[in-house]
Amino acid sequence: MSIPVPEPLPPDLLQETAATFGLLSASVRLQILWLLASGECDVGTLAEATGQSVATVSHHLAKLKLAGLVRARREGKRQVYFVDDPNIVELVGLAVEHHRGPAEPKARRARGA
Numbered sequence: 001m002s003i004p005v006p007e008p009l010p011p012d013l014l015q016e017t018a019a020t021f022g023l024l025s026a027s028v029r030l031q032i033l034w035l036l037a038s039g040e041c042d043v044g045t046l047a048e049a050t051g052q053s054v055a056t057v058s059h060h061l062a063k064l065k066l067a068g069l070v071r072a073r074r075e076g077k078r079q080v081y082f083v084d085d086p087n088i089v090e091l092v093g094l095a096v097e098h099h100r101g102p103a104e105p106k107a108r109r110a111r112g113a
Contacts, residue, residue, distance in 0.1 A: 020088075023067050028052055029060050030092060036070060037089040040082045 009017075024030055031050050035041060041049075047057040061081055064070040071084040083089055 020067065020069075023063060023069070024088075024092070026060065028056070029064060032057065032060055032064065033069065033083065033088060033092050034096070036081060036083045037092070040080045042075075042078045042080050044078075046081070 024033075028050055032046055035046060035049055043054050043057050043061065046052075046061070047054045050057060052060075061070060061072075065072065065081075069083065069085050069088050070081050072079045072081050074080075
């Protein structure tokens with residue numbers, strides 16, 4: 001019995017998906033998304049929580065915003081950021097749980113058992 005092979009994905013969809021994974025390859029951006037999954041935050045709060053400078057966090061937020069993963073709203077004099085795509089929160093959560101799992105089964109997976 002053979003396993004059905006899905007249709008190939010369109011190249012533009014593959015490129016966009018790869019770009020999202022590339023964006024998520026920076027640990028500080030993953031941390032920002034992880035923190036924003038719990039609720040809205042301003043840049044200063046995110047900088048303090050990540051141990052990064054405000055300028056660095058602002059830079060990463062701009063990239064996440066450009067990719068449509070986060071949005072911002074004005075609250076008085078400050079910008080408050082929030083996740084704009086719940087699927088990304090789920091993806092990050094799945095990846096974190098994958099690496100948080102028990103060490104023994106992970107070792108077996110690596111050996112192909």
